[in-house]
Amino acid sequence: MSRVAVLKGGGSLERQVSLRSGAQVEDSLARLGHEVVAIDVGHDLVARLRASAPDVAFVAMHGRDGEDGTVQELLEILGIPYTASGVSACMRCADKVLAKHAMRDAGLPTPDFYSFTETAFKELGAADALGTIEERLEFPIVVKPADQGSALGVRFARAAADVPAALVAAFSYSHKVLLERHVHGRELAVSVLSDEALPIVEAVPREEDFYDFSARYTIGRTAFVCPAELDDALTERAQGLALDVFRLLGCRGFARVDLMLEQSTGELEVLEVNAIPGLTETSLLPQAAEAAGIDFDLLIERIVEMALQPA
C-alpha cells in the first residue's frame, strides 16, 4: 500500500473531465487499500505535494498543465514518481504539430498538414499562402488548435470562405494551429498499456454531426464498439502502428493513439496521441482494458506499479 496523490482539475478547459477521471481513480485507489491524497491542482500544488509527501503521484489531469509536461516537470523537481509519460513525451504528445512532424520524419502515416502560429499571420503575411495550402490539402480541411484536447476548437472548413473564421476559432485555444487534410473513414482508438496494445475501440457517432466534445463524455451519444470489428490483419497493423508511435514519442505507462482508417484507401493514418487519456466511466482506455480482461482496479494498480518501478 502506498500514499498516492491524485492530481486532478486545474485550470485547463478539460477541468470537468479531469475531475471525473480523478474521482474514478480515487475510488479505485481506496478500494485497492492505498492512502489517497486528492489535490485539485492550483497555486498551492508544490506546497501541498511537499506537505503530503506521497510515494507516487497519479496524474489524472487532461489538457494544459497536466498533459503537456508542466506538472511532470514539477514532480521531477520534487523527486516524486508519477504515472504515465515523462516531461518530454508529454510535450511531444500535447503539441500535435511536434507529434506529427516526428511521425512524418519517422515514416509513420499521419495526414498532410501545415501549421502556423498567430505571429505568422500577423507579422509574416501567412494569409497570402492560404490559397496554396487549400489547393494542396483540398476541401474539406480540418482546422485545429495545436495543443487542445477533446476536440475543442476543431472545425471543418468546407470552402475557402470558411477558413478565416475556422482559424479565428482555433486560435481561441492556442497560439499555434494546424490545417490538416480531412480523412474520411472510421475512427479508431488504440490504447497502449505498458508497451502492449489493448483491443481497439471504434467510436461510431450516433448523430450526423461531428464527433464533438460533449459526445465523447455523454452516455448514449456515441456508440463505442470494442473490440472494433476489423479483420485480424488490420487489427494487428493498427496495434503495431500505435505501438510504433507510442515508442517513437517516448511514452511510458499508458497512452491512447487515435487513428483513422481511411475509407477510400484502406490506409491507417495517425491523428494524435493522448498522453493522459480520459479515465471516466465512458472513457476509451478503461473500455479497452476491460475488453482485455483488465478491470478498472487492476488497470489503476498496474499504472501505479509502473510509476513506482525504477525506469
Added chain:
Amino acid sequence: MTVEDSGPPSRPPSGRVPGQRPPAPPRPARPASRDLERYAALFASRTKVMKSSAMRDLMAITERPEVISLAGGLPDTSTFPAESLAALTAKMAATGAARALQYAPTEGMAQTKECIAEVMAAEDTPVDPEDVLVTTGGQQVIDLVCKTLIDPGDVIVAEAPTYPGAVPTFMSYQADVVQIAMDDDGMRVDELEQTLDRLDAEGRRPKFIYTIPNFQNPAGVTLSLARRRRLVELAHERELLILEDNPYGLLRYEGEPLPTLHSLDHGEFVIYLGTFSKILSPGIRLGWTTAPAPVLEKMNLGKQGADLCSPAFSQMFVASYFEHDRWADYLRTLRDLYRRRRDTMLEALGEHFPGEASWTRPQGGLFIWATLPDYIDTTDLLAAALSHNVAFVPGRAAYLDGRGASSMRLNFSGVSETAIREGVRRIGEVVREQVDLYGTLTGSAPASEPAADATPRPAADPGLADVLHLPPRPARDRQSDAR
C-alpha cells in the same frame, strides 16, 4: 449559466482538510462503461434530447476564484444583512418551530400566499391568494406548465434568444420549440403572428407562448406596451396560453413600469410566474404561479407528484420577513446597487468593445446581451476569455437551433463594479484580438477602435490593483463569483 441551469458548484465539505479523504469504506467498483451502455438501453426516449454541452464543461472553470464570472445569473445576496437573517430565523424558531419543520400544503402556506399577493400588488397585478400555487423556485413553474400542457412533439413558442435554463426543461418534455426574433421592443409580435399562421396551416397549434416581458433573460430588452396588448389579444383570438415569466419586473432602474400581461388579460389566458429569487433570495427556492383555474388545478396535481410541497421552512421565512415590511426597503437597496453596476458595465462596454459589436441597454434586470461580428464564435471566444480569467455565457445556450453563435450574455448583478470594469476590459481585449486576426486573414482590416470615445484606461486606477493582480481578490467578489 444562470443558477437555475447549472448544478450546484462542487466544493469539498468544510470542516476537514481539503484533499485529505476522511476514512470511509471504499466505494464499490463503479460500473464499467459497457455496463453504462446497458443502463443507456433502459433510459427513457426523452433522455436522448437531454444533453450536456461543451459549454457546460467549460463553465466548470468559472467556479475558480481567480475567474471574474459575468456568466452567472446571481443576485448579490451579500447585501442581505446577516443580523436580519439571524433575527428572522430566531423568531421562526420561537414562534413556529414545529410548523417550519413540518410538511406544508401543496398549494402553499396561507401566510406566504398573502406575501405573494403583496408583491404582485406592487406590480399592479392584484391576485386572490387562493389562486396562487407556491412552487419550488420559478423554475418549477416552467416544469409544471410543460408537464400539464406538453406531449412529445407539441409546439412551444419562445423568444429568440430565450432563457437558457428553460431549454433543458423544454427538451425533457420533447417539445418542438419555435423561437421568435426580438428587437429593442421585445418579441416581434408581427413575426409571432406569421409564425402562428404558418403553424396553423401545418395543422399545429402551439400549446403556449413563453415570454419574459421585463428585462428579458438573456436579451435585456422589454416588451413594449403596444406589443403587450397585441400579444394578449392574439392569445384571446387564438385561445393560446401565455407563460409570463416575470422574475425581474420589480428590478427596474429607469423608466415607467409597464402592466403585466396577466393584468391586461385578467388571468384568462396568462399563466403568471413569479419568484422570490431576485427580490429576496434564490437560496430559499420559492416561486409561485397563478393561472386559469383548470390549468392551476393540473399544475397542483403535477406538483404533488414532483415534490409534494415547497419547504415550509422557506415559506415561513418569507412570511416572517414580510411581517416586518422591510422588503420594499431591501428592494430599493438592490435597485440602487444593480443600477450602478449596469451603468458601469454599459460604460465599460463602450470603452472596451470594438465598433463592430453591439449590445442592449436594459432598463432593469440582470443582463446585457452583446453581439459580435458573425465570424466570431462566442463558445470559442469563451475559451480565450477563460485564459484571461473572465467568463460569460455564449449565446448558443439561449437558442435551440444553433443561432446565437456570435452573441453573449453578460451579468452585472453578481459582481462588483471594479470586477465588472476589469472583466469587460479583458473580454474586449480578446474580442479585439479576434477582430484584428480576422482582418489580417481576409485582407480587410476592420477598424478595431473602441465604439465610444476612449476615456482613460482604468489600469492606472489604484482601486483596480487587487483585480489586476489576481489573486487575491476581495472576499465579497469571490463569494459572488462562486459559480
